[in-house]
Amino acid sequence: MGLRELKRERTRRLISDKAFELFTDHGFGRTTVEQIAAAAEVGPSTLYRYYPTKETLVLEFVEDSMFGALNWFREQPAELDLPDGLQSVIELVLDQLERNPDRVRAVYELAGQTPSVGARLAEVTWRWRNELTVELTQRLAGDSVEFTAALAAGTVMNIIEIVVQTWVDNPDGTQVKDLAHEAMGLLRGGGIPLPTA
Amino acid sequence: MGLRELKRERTRRLISDKAFELFTDHGFGRTTVEQIAAAAEVGPSTLYRYYPTKETLVLEFVEDSMFGALNWFREQPAELDLPDGLQSVIELVLDQLERNPDRVRAVYELAGQTPSVGARLAEVTWRWRNELTVELTQRLAGDSVEFTAALAAGTVMNIIEIVVQTWVDNPDGTQVKDLAHEAMGLLRGGGIPLPTA
DNA sequence: AAGAAATTGGTAGTAACTACCATATGGCTG
DNA sequence: CAGCCATATGGTAGTTACTACCAATTTCTT
Numbered sequence: 142m143g144l145r146e147l148k149r150e151r152t153r154r155l156i157s158d159k160a161f162e163l164f165t166d167h168g169f170g171r172t173t174v175e176q177i178a179a180a181a182e183v184g185p186s187t188l189y190r191y192y193p194t195k196e197t198l199v200l201e202f203v204e205d206s207m208f209g210a211l212n213w214f215r216e217q218p219a220e221l222d223l224p225d226g227l228q229s230v231i232e233l234v235l236d237q238l239e240r241n242p243d244r245v246r247a248v249y250e251l252a253g254q255t256p257s258v259g260a261r262l263a264e265v266t267w268r269w270r271n272e273l274t275v276e277l278t279q280r281l282a283g284d285s286v287e288f289t290a291a292l293a294a295g296t297v298m299n300i301i302e303i304v305v306q307t308w309v310d311n312p313d314g315t316q317v318k319d320l321a322h323e324a325m326g327l328l329r330g331g332g333i334p335l336p337t338a
Numbered sequence: 339m340g341l342r343e344l345k346r347e348r349t350r351r352l353i354s355d356k357a358f359e360l361f362t363d364h365g366f367g368r369t370t371v372e373q374i375a376a377a378a379e380v381g382p383s384t385l386y387r388y389y390p391t392k393e394t395l396v397l398e399f400v401e402d403s404m405f406g407a408l409n410w411f412r413e414q415p416a417e418l419d420l421p422d423g424l425q426s427v428i429e430l431v432l433d434q435l436e437r438n439p440d441r442v443r444a445v446y447e448l449a450g451q452t453p454s455v456g457a458r459l460a461e462v463t464w465r466w467r468n469e470l471t472v473e474l475t476q477r478l479a480g481d482s483v484e485f486t487a488a489l490a491a492g493t494v495m496n497i498i499e500i501v502v503q504t505w506v507d508n509p510d511g512t513q514v515k516d517l518a519h520e521a522m523g524l525l526r527g528g529g530i531p532l533p534t535a
Numbered sequence: 536a537a538g539a540a541a542t543t544g545g546t547a548g549t550a551a552c553t554a555c556c557a558t559a560t561g562g563c564t565g
Numbered sequence: 566c567a568g569c570c571a572t573a574t575g576g577t578a579g580t581t582a583c584t585a586c587c588a589a590t591t592t593c594t595t
Contacts (some may be wrong), residue, residue, distance in 0.1 A: 145561055145572075152573095173550065184575040187551070228533035258460035264453070267460040281531075288500060288521055292530045295496030300533070303488045324485055325535040333489050334478075336425035336497070338522040342541075349542095371582065381544040388582070477593055 153191050158182040160198040169255045196261040202244050206237035206267045235317045249309045270298040300324045350388050350438050353378040357395040366452040393458040403434035404466045433515045446506045467495040497521045
């Protein structure tokens, strides 16, 4: 890796870290982009080149965690057993998020307090689910492939969201992996009240 | 209803309609709030009192449709059969949306083209699912109530989103109610590849 | 009819974001 | 090593969404 890319990574991380510091200390709305740029010792112009909106500053880590797992899934061979693959996707996402619990909690905190951040977070998971649907559609065969893929992708997303939500709400609660297994068990067990067909 | 409320409804609708006209003609990003206000013959200041953000102008109808159904559900007696109730919620939302198909299609068009609109739309459905989860939690008893409620609410939301998505993508396709039944049938039939527990 | 309450429109200001340009820095070739 | 090219940076000027506030008007109440 050349010096150029190295520097890019460095400043990117620097900006992101300083932004989080300011956001958690003074709140998202009370922190201006200029303040972040000043704290990171770059011009506002440079900051905007790395992060096109203020919200992306908050969501980068979560987005990377989710789409990293999705990209792994995309690279799997076509013969991959889908139930196994989907389970792996869930575990991969959760593993990635668990690498930085404080950051995840801060993200959800900010998303709860600031509507624009909440909206962007919702949009990220929505887009993630859509792209998983596309990938699943290509791996499925038979009738109603579109619907089947979309329902499967939606279910996977539900599990992840529920587990993460529960996890960030109770610090030091059950392990995330156990939570995920509980959710999957409930779904398979059929104890969920579904609308009558 | 007094004259005051009547006028309020009128201007609200007028603003919303003019906004949609401009959005569909020239695009969301190329329409300014001032232009909308001028078209509706109100001051920008007044417009902001009705619609706090430009995006709410787009999403009002969808939001009302979804939360109308949710409020109906909240008013049902505690003994309500949940599967039946959830099916009714789905049908109610779809009924409401079907009252203005052009508007729904325009909303999804704008949401696809404009990130901030897409984000707000995702946030609306996300919040809707959360509130349905709360309501379901109160109506459930037993172990893992939180998880059960969240999974049920998530599934209901998935069905609605999939049906609406399919509906807006193919004009003059299958009836929405048939699409909903197809989705529910698939779910009950167990043909969906779920992650291994 | 008169006062209270709510609606309106206007003004001034903040801050996110865009387009553009000059400068500086890292990477490669003779 | 010198010079050239591509890229990264920082600054300037401008647009626009949105907020806070105030004066004037309209509707409701008694």
